[in-house]
Amino acid sequence: MNETHRGQPMQEASEHPTPAVLFARQPIFDASLELVAFELLFRPTDGGPMPMPFDGNQATSTVLLNAFAQGDLNTVSQGKPLFVNFTAETLSDDLPFEASRLVVELLEDIPFDDTIRDQLELLRQRGFTLALDDYAEADATHPCLPLVDIVKLEYPHYSEEGFDHIVRQLRRHYPKIRILAEKLETEEDLRRCQHAGCDLFQGYFLARPQLVHGAVVTTDRLAILKLIATLNKPKVSVGEISSAIERDPTLGVRLLRLVNTAQYQRQIDITSLHQAVALIGTHRIRSLATLLALSEMEDKPESLQQLALSRACLCRELAAGDPSLAEKAFISGLFSYLEAFFNRPLEELVASLPLHASITTALLHHDGPVGTLLETAIRLESGKWNEIPWARLRSLGIKASDVGEANQRALQSMRELQTNAGL
Incomplete structure (x- = not known):
């Protein structure tokens, strides 16, 4: 050495x-x-x-x-x-x-x-x-x-x-x-x-x-261990791996940074964690998870992880009628907390990730359909019902009643994730 x-x-x-x-x-x-x-x-x-x-x-x-x-x-x-x-x-x-x-x-x-x-x-x-x-x-x-x-x-x-x-x-x-x-x-x-x-x-x-x-990237050790356990299940599916990674935004960031290296040739930008997992493959994700588990890193507060996951669930439920939009919305909600996790400017973090332009625009400017859903989730979390971009939601075919129902589904989805993850 x-x-x-x-x-x-x-x-x-x-x-x-x-x-x-x-x-x-x-x-x-x-x-x-x-x-x-x-x-x-x-x-x-x-x-x-x-x-x-x-x-x-x-x-x-x-x-x-x-x-x-x-x-x-x-x-x-x-x-x-x-x-x-x-x-x-x-x-x-x-x-x-x-x-x-x-x-x-x-x-x-x-x-x-x-x-x-x-x-x-x-x-x-x-x-x-x-x-x-x-x-x-x-x-x-x-x-x-x-x-x-x-x-x-x-x-x-x-x-x-x-x-x-x-x-x-x-x-x-x-x-x-x-x-x-x-x-x-x-x-x-x-x-x-x-x-x-x-x-x-x-x-x-x-x-x-x-x-x-x-800035040292911090990762939740519990989420890593659960990912490793998932990866070692017989005949584990891409969907199961994606679900395990969703529990901690920093895992998703590391995954996307690997996708951004030259060894993973791709014709299109990433729109979902599911897509990134499929591109990298189970074995390399297992290697990454093992390295994460071996390295000593501080954990961020559990409450911060829950807030990010809750927002991601809400964004996804708001777009429940459009699976493609829902996946992009989930990543946007999850990664909207990146600054808090990494203590670095959002612009710098987003620039290092191979995100679809619609997700990048949503994170930085709340523009486009994904940005509309992200802004809605943020306003709803703050109880600012009157500041929700209703006109933009209507252009997406989303009514006020849909927002309320999506919020209820997101709460249920969050409870299920917490139960499954032992949070």
Whole structure:
């Protein structure tokens, strides 16, 4: 785990409170000292010392979620591959991320057995690049070597003669493997590794890890656990998975952000969670849910979750006569609370999601048929009956009596969801 346990980089002073730390990012260079990749390193969100004992599973899960399912991945990666440490427990044959963006870095203490071999073979078949971290062996007999693309040699471990020897051994037995010299502290270290014939270089001499800040996305753990339970039911349907995700808006946001990555090619924008679930597939959603369960995140108040769900149910019932409109209305109602969940501007959050234009317009401006239903739900919640956009509702064929009946159905639907979810 390259330089994860070392001292923290200094942060610039600021008049404003520093946002949470998402992870640290350390550059990796080629022989010409061109930037070719980054390694993402776990850091506590408060910027404090590493927790002891250190939980590698939680660290991996938190880094993956913060990088791939929260922020602007293009800004983080600058278009370069991202190295992330994996433990035996967090290795998966169905990682819900783009193979071209992620280098799976195997920690030095992973026990090699048939299960690990099979997982690595599957990851290779899916196109992932595999790297073996902190290599400190005297020869090229490690069982992972036939399966990896990159070996990270722990430079300080070797004598000058020993380092030259292991580079020669790797070149002889595995000529296609790229050799990365890590933990380089001086110009002399870099010069020697270049002379030995290494391909890639990383260390404090070249660049120290830089903290990447942002707003940590919070997720309700109960909703995640219920989603995992649903995903593990035999012959689970897309509808059942969608229903489980509906219980927590943050789950839906993460799901849609995955849909927004290049690996999920689609011809149309997303109009429902059901559509997103069908596009991603059960296995990758299970992987995402497992990562969420492993990562340590604060829960938002239960009451906030209930308010969002209640509004979503009302929006859906208002459009009960039009199934397509009802699905869009539900997402609009659910995501209308995004600012409260994430403590970030709604415009910024909506811009990161592959939502249908009608949903985006409804959330930002209350325009269009979906926006009419969302505004109606908000006015109704506040008891402002006279401010409900009645003329716009009539254009949708919705009468005052329909609104009252929809409200009653929404209350019943909410009670059923609360009972089923144990809320």
